[in-house]
Amino acid sequence: MLSPTRTWAVLVKEFVQLTRDRLTYAMILVLPIVQLLLFGYAINDDPRRLPTAVLAQDHGAFSRSILSALSTSGYFDIRLEARSQAELDRALERGDVQFAVVIPGDFTRRVVRGERAQILVEADASDPSATSGAVAALSNLPAQALARDLTGPLSARQPGQAPFEVVVHRRYNPEAVTAYNIVPGLLGVILSMTLVMMTSLGMARERERGTMEGLLATPARPLEVMAGKLAPYVLVGLIQAGVILVLARVLFGVPMQGGWAAFGLGLTLFIVGSLALGFLISTVARTQLQAMQMSFFYVLPSILLSGFMFPFRGMPEWAQALGTAIPVTHFLRVVRGSLLKGAGLEAAAPSLLELSIFVVVVSTLAMLRYRTTLD
Structure with a gap:
C-alpha cells in the first residue's frame, strides 16, 4: 500500500539532491528563459535593413531618387558605393552585402525619352528566406521612386506604363531552393x-x-x-x-x-x-x-x-x-x-x-x- 509519509520523504530527498546539483538546477531555470528570449526577440523571418552595395554609373536626380526610395523602403541599407562590377561581385561573394544595385549610365536619358530604362538588382539568394521580402518590395519601386520627379511633360506616358523596369538577378540559388x-x-x-x-x-x-x-x-x-x-x-x-x-x-x-x-x-x-x-x-x-x-x-x-x-x-x-x-x-x-x-x-x-x-x-x-x- 502506498505510504504518503515515505513518498513525501523520497520527494523531499529528490528536491534536496536537485538543489545540490547546481549545474542541473541552473539549466532547469536558465534554459526556458534563453529559449523564450531567443524565439521572442531574436528570430525574425522578414529581415530589414539588409546591407546593399550600389554601382551608380548615372549620377542624375533620377538615380538619387531611386537610391532614396530603396533606403526608405526599410529593406535596403546602402553601405557601399562600388566603383566597378568586380567590386560588387567581390562584396557579394564574401557575404559583405545581400544586394547589389547597378544603375546604368544611360538611365536618365532613357527615362526622359520614354525608352525602356532598367536597373539591375543582384541578390545573394543563397538563403531564399533572407531576400524574399526585399525582392517582393522591389515590385513597387518603379511606380513610387520617380513619382515626384516625373512631372509636367515628363509625366506624359501610357497609362500603367512604369518609368523603368527592375531586373532582379538571384545569384547562387536562382530557383530559390x-x-x-x-x-x-x-x-x-x-x-x-x-x-x-x-x-x-x-x-x-x-x-x-x-x-x-x-x-x-x-x-x-x-x-x-x-x-x-x-x-x-x-x-x-x-x-x-x-x-x-x-x-x-x-x-x-x-x-x-x-x-x-x-x-x-x-x-x-x-x-x-x-x-x-x-x-x-x-x-x-x-x-x-x-x-x-x-x-x-x-x-x-x-x-x-x-x-x-x-x-x-x-x-x-x-x-x-x-x-x-x-x-x-x-x-x-x-x-x-x-x-x-x-x-x-x-x-x-x-x-x-x-x-x-x-x-x-x-x-x-x-x-x-x-x-x-x-x-
Whole structure:
C-alpha cells in the first residue's frame, strides 16, 4: 500500500539532491528563459535593413531618387558605393552585402525619352528566406521612386506604363531552393551535435567509471592526452562530412561550385575546435548528465543564432553579436560560400580567421583545465 509519509520523504530527498546539483538546477531555470528570449526577440523571418552595395554609373536626380526610395523602403541599407562590377561581385561573394544595385549610365536619358530604362538588382539568394521580402518590395519601386520627379511633360506616358523596369538577378540559388541553403548548413549542426557531445560524454564517462584516474597517473602531458583522445574523432568528423556531402549532391542536388581549399581548411578547423570544446566541457562536468546538458546549452544557440534556420541579418544587433561569437556561424559561411558561390580562400579569410581564433582559445583553455585536474 502506498505510504504518503515515505513518498513525501523520497520527494523531499529528490528536491534536496536537485538543489545540490547546481549545474542541473541552473539549466532547469536558465534554459526556458534563453529559449523564450531567443524565439521572442531574436528570430525574425522578414529581415530589414539588409546591407546593399550600389554601382551608380548615372549620377542624375533620377538615380538619387531611386537610391532614396530603396533606403526608405526599410529593406535596403546602402553601405557601399562600388566603383566597378568586380567590386560588387567581390562584396557579394564574401557575404559583405545581400544586394547589389547597378544603375546604368544611360538611365536618365532613357527615362526622359520614354525608352525602356532598367536597373539591375543582384541578390545573394543563397538563403531564399533572407531576400524574399526585399525582392517582393522591389515590385513597387518603379511606380513610387520617380513619382515626384516625373512631372509636367515628363509625366506624359501610357497609362500603367512604369518609368523603368527592375531586373532582379538571384545569384547562387536562382530557383530559390531551400534545400540548397539548409542541407549545407546541416553539416555544421550535425558535426557540432556529434563531436562536442561524443567528446564530452566520453571523457565524463571515463571519470564516472574511474578509468580517468589511471590516465591521470601516467606521465602523459595534457597536450599529448588531448591529441590522443581527439585524433580518432577527427576521422569520425571527416567521414561524417563526406557522407553528408555525397547525400547532399545525390539526394538534394546541392550544387558544388568549388572552393574546396577554403572548405577543407574550414572543415578541419571546425572539427578540431568542436572536439576541443567537448574536451573543455568534460573538464568542467562531473557527470555524463552534466556534460550532455552543457553540450546542449551550446548546440541550441548554434542552431538558432548561426543563420542555419533563420536569416542571420534578420536578428537584432545584440543577437547578431552573440551569433558572431559562435563558431558554427563562421563555418556555415565557409560551407555555403564554398559550395554555392565557389568562394576561395580570399573570400573566406575572415571566417577562417575567426575559426582559427576559436581553436586556439578553446584548446588553450582545455589544456589549462586539464592541467588543473592533474594537479
